[in-house]
Amino acid sequence: MKIRPEVLEQLEASTPSTEAVQKRVREYLAVAQLTIDDFARRVGRGHSGVKIFLSGKYITSTGSSSDVRIRRALVEFMDAHPIEISTQTNGKLYETSNVRVMREWFDRCRDGREMAVIYGPPGSQKTFVFSHLIAEHNRRELSKNGHGSRAYYVYCSQNITPRELLKKMAKAAAIPATQSIAGIINALSHHLASRKSIFVLDEAQHLGIPTLEIVRELNDCAPRCGVLLAGSHSLMRLFHERAAELEQWNARLSNAIELPGIAAPEATAIVEAELGVQPAEKLKMLLDHSRVTDGFSRKKQQYLSAHRIFRQIKKIKAHPLFIAPNTTQKESAA
Known part of the structure; x- marks a missing residue:
């Protein structure tokens, strides 16, 4: 469908240049570790069109008078689904015994696709330490040209529902989360298939049993991802008091580690x-x-x-x- 000249002029005025969009897409692919095919599928465009656009030959190859439509579609998708992969930290991380325990299980759950619980009282710096470990890990892995592993931080708010948690997990991984629960799980599984990944779910004492079961499904089904639940003593109390309902979870937990205070x-x-x-x-x-x-x-x-x-x-x-x-x-x- 041909664009009217006045509409084309308006689109051109409000859409970044071809070079700017190409640069942004390449950066987006690198950070999110997506292939062109994956990216095109999420945007709703043909992979060949996106590939040709990135090569700089869109207008000559398609015979179009302008590439503004595809530019617009790519920009709107990236604006709607910003990447929130953590690479920045604030403050200094001191290598205390607590930090060493958290680092050990962070690495183990990521590499072995295991599930574990780390719990402790307020002030044991679970949030601060895991934020550092995730940012440190992602900075290191981003340089591996799409082949590195990934770590994602998700805060579990009070009374969070299974769908709300999955949407947060999808957002952390730069995945559209407009589908059903099954659709988001499939999208996450597809995204995680090519690399080792770990989700750190902080304040996990806020998760109810239905939400925990959704998390277990992500670890149970291929390609599987590592899961580290971080929370207060209430989290372990839930696992003990509702052991019958959480039988499958308890059978899959590699460990539950209580953090003492700083020595x-x-x-x-x-x-x-x-x-x-x-x-x-x-x-x-x-x-x-x-x-x-x-x-x-x-x-x-x-x-x-x-x-x-x-x-x-x-x-x-x-x-x-x-x-x-x-x-x-x-x-x-x-």
Whole structure:
């Protein structure tokens, strides 16, 4: 269908240039690790047309007077389905024993397509650490020209439904999520088929049994993806109290790891790296203010909250008389 000149002029004025769209599509394919065929199918265009467009021969090959229609379709799709693969982090990650445990199981679930649970009290920095691990992993894998593995972070909000969770997972993987539950699962499976992948589902204590069963299906069915559930003690209480209903889940869990608080020597090393060596009395006061009673565990024991430690550090650094420590000081926790 021929475009009227006045309409063509309006489209040209509101659509990026051919070169700009070609560049954006190539970047989109690289980050999302999609083939041209996969991308074209999602946009709803023929793969040969997209391929010819990217080669710069669309007008001469198709006999069209303009390539604005395909440009417009590609731009509208990318605007509607932005890529949210995490590669950026904020703050420094100290290699505490908790971090090493989370890193070990992050790698294991990704490479072995396993499922595991990591749970702990508020302040054990599950969100902060997994955000770092995911960004660190994706930065490394993005350079592998579409052959690298992928890690995705998904926050599980209160009372999230199976469909809402799948839509969040699809969005994280840059997959259109307008289909039925079965359609989204099929789209995710197709997308994950060519690479090892892991989904970290944070605040997983908010997941109900129907939603957990949808997650299990993604791990059960080929190509399978790794799943790491991160949450509070309420998450493990759900697995214990509803064991009969979660029999299939419990049979597939590789492990359930409880995170303790930061050890005192680790906390001391972090404080010294951030503030410099502190007088014993001042250090004791800072750590005492960072202790929290874990009301959710059976033992009701106290632990050092990483969140509180860094809040105390931030408060001290904000003081006008604070002097930064020598940059050559030890920068990592033992």
